[in-house]
Amino acid sequence: xxxxxxxxxxxxxxxxxxxxxxxxxxxxxxxxxxxxxxxxxxxxxxxxxxxxxxxxxxxxxxxxxxxxxxxxxxxxxxxxxxxxxxxxxxxxxxxxxxxxxxxxxxxxxxxxxxxxxxxxxxxxxxxxxxxxxxxxxxxxxxxxxxxxxxxxxxxxxxxxxxxxxxxxxxxxxxxxxxxxxxxxxxxxxxxxxxxxxxxxxxxxxxxxxxxxxxxxxxxxxxxxxxxxxxxxxxxxxxx
Amino acid sequence: xxxxxxxxxxxxxxxxxxxxxxxxxxxxxxxxxxxxxxxxxxxxxxxxxxxxxxxxxxxxxxxxxxxxxxxxxxxxxxxxxxxxxxxxxxxxxxxxxxxxxxxxxxxxxxxxxxxxxxxxxxxxxxxxxxxxxxxxxxxxxxxxxxxxxxxxxxxxxxxxxxxxxxxxxxxxxxxxxxxxxxxxxxxxxxxxxxxxxxxxxxxxxxxxxxxxxxxxxxxxxxxxxxxxxxxxxxxxxxx
DNA sequence: ACCGCTATGTGCGCTAGCGTACAGTAATAC
DNA sequence: GTATTACTGTACGCTAGCGCACATAGCGGT
Numbered sequence: 001x002x003x004x005x006x007x008x009x010x011x012x013x014x015x016x017x018x019x020x021x022x023x024x025x026x027x028x029x030x031x032x033x034x035x036x037x038x039x040x041x042x043x044x045x046x047x048x049x050x051x052x053x054x055x056x057x058x059x060x061x062x063x064x065x066x067x068x069x070x071x072x073x074x075x076x077x078x079x080x081x082x083x084x085x086x087x088x089x090x091x092x093x094x095x096x097x098x099x100x101x102x103x104x105x106x107x108x109x110x111x112x113x114x115x116x117x118x119x120x121x122x123x124x125x126x127x128x129x130x131x132x133x134x135x136x137x138x139x140x141x142x143x144x145x146x147x148x149x150x151x152x153x154x155x156x157x158x159x160x161x162x163x164x165x166x167x168x169x170x171x172x173x174x175x176x177x178x179x180x181x182x183x184x185x186x187x188x189x190x191x192x193x194x195x196x197x198x199x200x201x202x203x204x205x206x207x208x209x210x211x212x213x214x215x216x217x218x219x220x221x222x223x224x225x226x227x228x229x230x231x232x233x234x235x236x237x238x239x
Numbered sequence: 240x241x242x243x244x245x246x247x248x249x250x251x252x253x254x255x256x257x258x259x260x261x262x263x264x265x266x267x268x269x270x271x272x273x274x275x276x277x278x279x280x281x282x283x284x285x286x287x288x289x290x291x292x293x294x295x296x297x298x299x300x301x302x303x304x305x306x307x308x309x310x311x312x313x314x315x316x317x318x319x320x321x322x323x324x325x326x327x328x329x330x331x332x333x334x335x336x337x338x339x340x341x342x343x344x345x346x347x348x349x350x351x352x353x354x355x356x357x358x359x360x361x362x363x364x365x366x367x368x369x370x371x372x373x374x375x376x377x378x379x380x381x382x383x384x385x386x387x388x389x390x391x392x393x394x395x396x397x398x399x400x401x402x403x404x405x406x407x408x409x410x411x412x413x414x415x416x417x418x419x420x421x422x423x424x425x426x427x428x429x430x431x432x433x434x435x436x437x438x439x440x441x442x443x444x445x446x447x448x449x450x451x452x453x454x455x456x457x458x459x460x461x462x463x464x465x466x467x468x469x470x471x472x473x474x475x476x477x478x
Numbered sequence: 479a480c481c482g483c484t485a486t487g488t489g490c491g492c493t494a495g496c497g498t499a500c501a502g503t504a505a506t507a508c
Numbered sequence: 509g510t511a512t513t514a515c516t517g518t519a520c521g522c523t524a525g526c527g528c529a530c531a532t533a534g535c536g537g538t
Contacts, residue, residue, distance in 0.1 A: 061380040069383045071376040086369040118357045130325040137310040140379035141300040144308045144419040180383040
């Protein structure tokens with residue numbers, strides 16, 4: 001059923017040495033994630049961790065009044081469920097599918113077992129978690145100092161990096177929820193980008209037509225995060 | 240020279256079982272941290288990790304234009320230098336002493352050795368790192384959704400929790416740098432608190448006179464972070 | 479063809495926070 | 509004791525983003 005190399009679409013899985021992978025392989029289960037699906041509610045224990053391949057998951061911090069903000073995004077470069085191996089078991093944040101697609105999932109306990117072997121998987125997961133730390137930190141700064149226009153560019157690029165093509169299925173309303181701003185603010189910012197010919201969208205379908213121009217508009221936060229992911233996970237010897 | 244229990248002022252050290260502590264003890268070195276001292280510049284490797292006792296260290300994200308924002312604060316409950324055992328060795332953030340005092344430091348390599356024993360210290364450090372993740376996430380949300388007044392309350396309470404008394408040595412200028420807002424914004428917010436009788440300060444010395452009232456003004460972010468630290472590090476069996 | 483729903487565009491008054499400028503006052507240096 | 513510096517208070521115009529209201533337009537179902 002599975003293409004034996006299909007799981008390598010997820011970088012973490014793909015970077016594991018043969019031996020460690022073979023141990024996990026029988027327990028990896030391919031699942032389809034649908035837009036809006038919740039993988040984890042605030043404070044709840046996750047039964048599985050998820051290794052996205054072509055799907056994207058947003059980690060959201062939700063407040064008492066219902067307002068929310070995305071604090072990090074997870075795609076094929078990562079895993080959803082860091083709190084399981086970090087020892088806390090739960091986190092106060094939600095994990096919502098931002099872009100439908102596939103992921104491999106693994107029972108939490110099995111991941112923990114693998115983690116506590118203190119082998120390549122542990123080193124990989126820890127480095128990934130550090131990259132996640134950086135993403136959150138930079139999100140905090142960006143929320144403070146940069147305008148909606150630039151944040152939208154950052155968000156689009158972060159999403160694009162985790163998608164196979166140049167199309168996103170996403171309404172402005174949802175983007176606004178992610179960024180923690182008003183929908184009207186996104187409409188305005190997206191309008192500017194559209195008029196400048198960088199993107200074109202209609203009714204929930206965004207196509208990025210000039211990625212290069214997007215990169216020239218985005219704030220430094222995008223590069224900081226991207227470079228740190230590259231440093232920690234691409235040029236990385238896990239043994 | 241050292242009171243044999245003095246290091247227990249740092250919760251992480253204090254929670255270690257006798258056996259593990261004894262291994263570290265000869266290598267713990269008590270140091271004095273002075274206000275404004277930098278323990279780590281962006282992207283630089285740290286030679287030591289620091290376990291504060293009565294000092295406070297701010298983790299700051301600095302941008303190209305020099306503007307900065309505090310993304311987390313570390314006191315007696317934690318350790319500065321998470322990136323060493325997480326495997327990345329460096330982080331893009333700075334660590335600045337926010338409140339002068341003492342700390343124990345330990346050579347980075349020795350901490351890594353201890354970490355890779357995969358014993359109680361590893362479990363403690365991982366749980367601590369997860370708490371740090373939560374603090375960063377909540378900071379991101381707070382930056383987005385809450386006004387300076389509330390953020391100042393949060394900042395005061397977080398600092399207070401890490402100090403022995405109810406006095407802080409800190410100018411409004413520095414607080415503004417931490418929060419990533421204008422100094423004038425802090426002057427105004429602090430003025431309100433002073434007029435309401437919650438704090439009194441002059442020229443770099445703040446005294447909190449009504450902590451309870453501060454807690455009633457602060458946004459939910461304070462409690463979220465505090466509860467998560469308690470959950471992860473206080474009610475915690477490290478074995 | 480029609481209805482209803484969802485997504486998008488736009489306008490308007492309001493507020494928080496910014497940038498800037500400057501004044502006053504306590505601590506410190508000499 | 510005086511000069512200087514560092515810290516705090518205040519004012520003013522400006523902008524980004526908010527909350528709200530409402531108009532328009534595409535899309536699906538019957």
